[in-house]
Amino acid sequence: DGGITQSPKYLFRKEGQNVTLSCEQNLNHDAMYWYRQDPGQGLRLIYYSQIVNDFQKGDIAEGYSVSREKKESFPLTVTSAQKNPTAFYLCASSNPGGSGANVLTFGAGSRLTVL
């Protein structure tokens, strides 16, 4: 079955450490996205990529970095510069064109806790 796989599901980090969250999709989607979800808040866009080797900052990109070297992969690094990294991180993908252009498919999420 096609879908988005995020790993790890749970991650604990000490302050000052960088961590990388994995996101892999086998849907052949061109666009991929990272969102952050905090309790009682909506999803906020961190980074997105419309095509391989290209990505743009979202609304809360500070303290995060991404790469898009392959179509199916869009890893997110949470750096030590991110002041409040404890959150639930969601990866999504979509096709920019066609009838399904508006629909995002989400992974199951990764919960990061900073100790």
Place this chain on the structure above:
Amino acid sequence: GDSVTQMEGPVTLSEEAFLTINCTYTATGYPSLFWYVQYPGEGLQLLLKATKADDKGSNKGFEATYRKETTSFHLEKGSVQVSDSAVYFCALRRDTGRRALTFGSGTRLQVQP
């Protein structure tokens, strides 16, 4: 900038009650509108969508109508079930420029037997 405003939760209903979750938006142009649902510990799933004014999206007994005059996209269901308990997110996607979704803060629905 773009924004989506949802009614605060939690919304607590008895089984078979009527559900309305309000959603209003601010955006330029003619955005597409969506409702997503999130079950505990999971990612979001698309519930329904509408791409132009007066369109009605529907799925699994849920409905929402794109009202451009009131910039609203309220979610309704005639008879909720315990299995509908989840967090519901309203979202918009611009028709030009940045195509990533902008989400509301979510509304938690709790349905009691």
